[in-house]
């Protein structure tokens with residue numbers, strides 16, 4: 001019996017993580033990644049890549065926590081290995097600060113990150129406009145290196161990568177047994193999902209190697225996330241905007257907001273501006289679907305709509321998508337041995 005053929009559409013962090021989990025859970029599968037863009041031209045390349053979860057209103061908190069925990073555990077192991085620098089994964093400590101004490105002082109992820117605690121009076125003196133804060137250590141992915149590292153691992157596992165724009169998932173039915181849709185915001189057009197909308201984000205990537213701690217304003221509109229080579233300054237959240245053009249006025253606002261949190265950034269150099277569209281939805285679409293035309297079927301697994309938190313839940317959602325792929329394969333004719341995967 002031939003190996004089951006799986007196509008993953010999309011080469012952002014979700015498509016690549018999902019392809020990796022499929023190779024791990026179904027070593028007998030032949031996996032191909034099809035994407036119209038690869039790194040450095042995806043939304044995932046623009047992201048700051050911090051592991052601080054975003055909340056999906058349509059998903060139970062215990063599920064979101066599980067996704068985050070699985071992702072944290074996976075990336076923590078990489079950060080603690082000789083591959084850390086190539087993969088662009090590192091621990092980073094810092095502060096989330098609030099002008100007013102939040103109603104809920106403990107976020108659901110507080111016991112997943114490391115050393116979560118209220119900030120001391122001494123630490124708060126650094127932020128004269130803020131009254132309350134949380135200190136913790138989390139992980140950060142430097143996005144383009146991490147995507148390249150994932151691609152390298154996939155190639156080593158025998159995964160094929162092809163540049164191809166898919167205009168209809170059905171076009172893949174004669175070539176693949178299962179298709180996994182990880183098209184990010186591209187799923188709006190690809191599968192006509194009206195519940196999926198862009199939340200435009202503009203960020204600055206600057207050279208400021210003296211900035212070692214992350215700082216995030218609890219309102220989410222000012223953040224400073226130091227990476228291995230560059231510091232990401234953000235940000236904006238413009239719901240419904242499809243514009244990928246940087247706005248100079250927004251660049252100045254972001255820079256000023258970040259300098260009021262960390263005045264030394266006035267000396268930052270080599271400022272590069274990036275824009276990305278967060279693929280937002282009230283919940284991640286993580287489900288199986290059977291497409292059927294003229295009695296012919298195509299098994300599909302969707303894994304898109306990660307909004308502002310794709311890096312934070314990449315591994316957890318990828319594992320669930322791989323499990324759903326396993327269920328699809330188990331339904332294929334002559335699959336009794338495959339069901340064991």
Ligand code: FAD
Pocket residue numbers: 009010011012013014015034035036037038042043044045046047048049050051052164165166167182183184185186187190200201202203234235275276277278279304305306307308309310311312313
């Ligand atoms: P993408 O990276 O957009 O990948 C989609 C892929 O599908 C691309 O390769 C694309 O070419 C391909 N594709 C689309 N349509 C088709 C088609 N029809 N045919 C073939 N291929 C197709 N998240 C965090 O967890 N932490 C952060 O700190 C963080 N910071 C962010 C900062 C900004 C400014 C932005 C914009 C986002 C941030 N995010 C962050 C969110 C994160 O970037 C996204 O959740 C994540 O990148 C989504 O990944 P994805 O793979 O679904 O989408």
